[in-house]
Amino acid sequence: MTLRELTIDEFTNFVNSSPLGSHYQTINYAWLISEYGYDYDLIGYVNEYNQIKVASLILTKKSKKGFKYGYAPKGFILDYFNENLLISFTNSLIKFYKKKHIVFIKINPEIVISEVDSKTGIKTYNWNYDIKDILDNAGYLKLKDNIYFESILPRFQAIVSLHNFDLKNITKNARNKINKSLQKGLIFEKSEKSGIDILNKFISKKRHTSQFYYKDYYNAFDRNDMIDLFLVSIDPEQYLIDSRKKYEDENNKNIVFHSIIEKDNSIKSINKKMDSDRKLVAYKNNILLATELNKKKEKIYIAGALVIKYKNRIQILISGYDKAYKNFDPNYFLHFKILEYYKDKFDYADLNGMTGDFTKDNPYFGLNEFKLNFKPKVYEYIGEYDLMVKPRLYKKIRKNGILASEFNKDYLKYKK
Numbered sequence: 001m002t003l004r005e006l007t008i009d010e011f012t013n014f015v016n017s018s019p020l021g022s023h024y025q026t027i028n029y030a031w032l033i034s035e036y037g038y039d040y041d042l043i044g045y046v047n048e049y050n051q052i053k054v055a056s057l058i059l060t061k062k063s064k065k066g067f068k069y070g071y072a073p074k075g076f077i078l079d080y081f082n083e084n085l086l087i088s089f090t091n092s093l094i095k096f097y098k099k100k101h102i103v104f105i106k107i108n109p110e111i112v113i114s115e116v117d118s119k120t121g122i123k124t125y126n127w128n129y130d131i132k133d134i135l136d137n138a139g140y141l142k143l144k145d146n147i148y149f150e151s152i153l154p155r156f157q158a159i160v161s162l163h164n165f166d167l168k169n170i171t172k173n174a175r176n177k178i179n180k181s182l183q184k185g186l187i188f189e190k191s192e193k194s195g196i197d198i199l200n201k202f203i204s205k206k207r208h209t210s211q212f213y214y215k216d217y218y219n220a221f222d223r224n225d226m227i228d229l230f231l232v233s234i235d236p237e238q239y240l241i242d243s244r245k246k247y248e249d250e251n252n253k254n255i256v257f258h259s260i261i262e263k264d265n266s267i268k269s270i271n272k273k274m275d276s277d278r279k280l281v282a283y284k285n286n287i288l289l290a291t292e293l294n295k296k297k298e299k300i301y302i303a304g305a306l307v308i309k310y311k312n313r314i315q316i317l318i319s320g321y322d323k324a325y326k327n328f329d330p331n332y333f334l335h336f337k338i339l340e341y342y343k344d345k346f347d348y349a350d351l352n353g354m355t356g357d358f359t360k361d362n363p364y365f366g367l368n369e370f371k372l373n374f375k376p377k378v379y380e381y382i383g384e385y386d387l388m389v390k391p392r393l394y395k396k397i398r399k400n401g402i403l404a405s406e407f408n409k410d411y412l413k414y415k416k
Contacts, residue, residue: 003092006044006055014044014055015077016311022110023226023310024073024153025057032220033059036210043096045078045089054078054089060102065402067103067393074153075109080131087138090387097389104394105387107140108153116156116378118368121358123380131382140385147356148364151384154353158376162343167336174332174373181333183246185239185290188337191229191304193218198231199304202320214306214318226310230341232303232321232334240290247283254280303330307338314342315350335374351376 006014008027015021023029030040038059045054056076062068080086097105111131114123136142146155167175191198196215203214210216221227257273293300305319316338321330339349351371355364362368372378388394397403 001045001047001053001088001092003043003045003089003096006042006052008042010044010052011042011055011057014052018077020075020077020110021311022074023221023308023315025055025077026226026310027057028220028224028226029073030057030059031223032216035216036213037061043093045085045092053085058097058105060097060100063406065397065406067397067402068101070097070102070105070389071152072105072107075107075111080109080111080134083134083137086134090138090140093387094389103388103390103397105389106152106384107387108151108384109382111382112379113382114380116356116358116380118358118372118378121356128382135382135385140387143384143386145383149353149355154355155381155383156354156356157379157381158351158354158371158374159379160339160349160351160374160376162339162346162349165339165343165349170336170375171373174336177329177332178336181329183242184286184328185235185237185242186302186328186330186333187233187235188334188341189231189233191231193222193229195229195231195304196306198301199229199306199318199320201301202304202322203318217306217317221308226308227317228307228309230305230307230334230338231301232330232337234293234300234302234325234328236290236293236296236300240287240294243283243286243290247280247287250276250279250283302328303334305334305338307342309346312346313348313350314338314346316352318352331370332373339374354378356380 012027015025027042030042034040038061040060041058043054043056043058044052046052054076055078056072059071059073060068061071076089078085078089093105109131111128112126113129113132114125116123132142143151167178170178193215196218199214200211204211218227218229254273254276257269257276261269261273301322302325303319303321306317308315308317316335319331319334321334335351342349351374354368354371355362357364358368359365386394394403
C-alpha cells in the first residue's frame with residue numbers, strides 16, 4: 001500500500017462514494033480554509049492496483065506558538081473497523097507528515113456511537129462504540145469528551161428526517177409559534193450572495209469570524225451548487241391586513257363574551273373575556289407597528305440562514321435573527337420554511353449542533369429546546385482524537401499548557 005496525493009477528481013469521487021463523506025471533506029472546504037492561513041493535502045492510500053482504500057483532506061498550519069499541526073475535518077474516509085488498514089495507513093501517515101515537521105494530526109470522525117433520549121439523556125450505544133478501542137490500538141489519543149461546544153465541531157447533532165416532515169409532526173409549542181408567524185406578513189426568500197451582508201447583521205455576535213468568512217464560504221461551495229442563502233422579511237402591507245383581520249375577528253368575539261358575562265359572571269366566562277381583552281391589546285399593537293412599518297416603504301429583513309447541500313442531506317450552517325422582532329418568531333418561521341423547502345429534495349436535515357446536557361441548568365438550554373421542538377433524533381459522535389506524529393514534542397507542549405491555550409474553543413478563528 002502506498003500513501004500519495006490524490007487529484008481533485010480522485011479525491012472527490014472516493015469521498016462521494018463513502019457513507020462517511022461530509023462537506024468538510026471536500027475540495028470546496030479546502031478552498032475555503034486555504035483563504036485563512038491553512039495549507040491542505042488531498043491524501044490517498046492506494047493498493048498495488050492503484051485502488052484507493054483511504055482518502056482525506058488534511059489541513060496544516062503553523063500555530064501561534066511556532067509548532068505545525070494537521071487537522072482532518074470529520075476524520076479520514078476509511079473503514080474504521082478494518083484495524084489492519086487503519087494501523088497501516090496511520091504508520092504511513094506519520095512517516096509522511098514527519099517530513100513536513102507536523103507535531104500531530106487532529107481528527108473528529110463523523111461516526112455515530114449512540115442515540116440520545118432528549119428527555120432522559122440516556123444513551124443507546126451501537127456497534128460503532130467498538131471503534132474507540134480500534135483507534136486506541138492504532139495509537140490515537142482520545143481527548144476529553146465535551147458536553148457543550150468546547151471542541152472544533154459539536155459532538156451532539158440534531159437530525160430531522162425530511163421524508164415525513166410536516167407542521168403536525170413537530171411540537172405543539174413550535175406549531176403555535178409558526179402559525180402565529182404565518183399571520184404576520186413574513187416572507188421566506190432565496191437570496192444571492194449579496195444577501196450575506198444582511199445575514200451578517202444577525203450572526204455577528206454568534207461567531208468570532210472575519211466579516212468576509214461566510215462570503216468566502218458561499219463562494220467556495222456555490223461553485224458546485226452546494227450552498228443556499230435564505231432571508232426572512234416582513235411585508236408591512238400584508239402584516240397590516242392580517243393584523244386588522246385578527247383584531248376585527250377578536251373584537252367580534254369580545255362583544256359576545258361581554259354579553260355572556262352580563263348573564264353569567266362565572267369565573268370561566270370572566271376568564272374568557274379577560275383573555276380576549278389581552279388579545280385585543282396585542283392585535284391593536286400589531287396594527288400600530290404594521291402602520292409604522294408601512295410608512296417606511298422599505299423591505300425589512302429580520303432573519304437569515306446559510307444551508308449546505310451535500311449528498312442526501314442538508315445542514316443549516318448558520319442562522320440568526322433580529323432580536324428586535326423576536327415576537328414575530330422569525331427563527332421558528334425560518335427553520336420551518338427551510339425544512340419544508342427541502343423535504344422533497346433531500347432525506348435529512350442537520351440542525352447543526354447541540355449540547356449533551358439536557359437539564360434546565362444547561363447554559364444552552366434555550367438552544368437545545370429550540371432544536372428539539374422540530375422532533376429530531378439526537379446523535380452522539382465519537383469525539384476528537386490526536387495522532388502524535390512527534391510524540392516527545394507533543395507531550396511537551398501538552399504538559400506545559402501550550403496545547404490547551406492554542407486549541408481552546410475558539411482556536412479555529414477564521415480571521416484573515
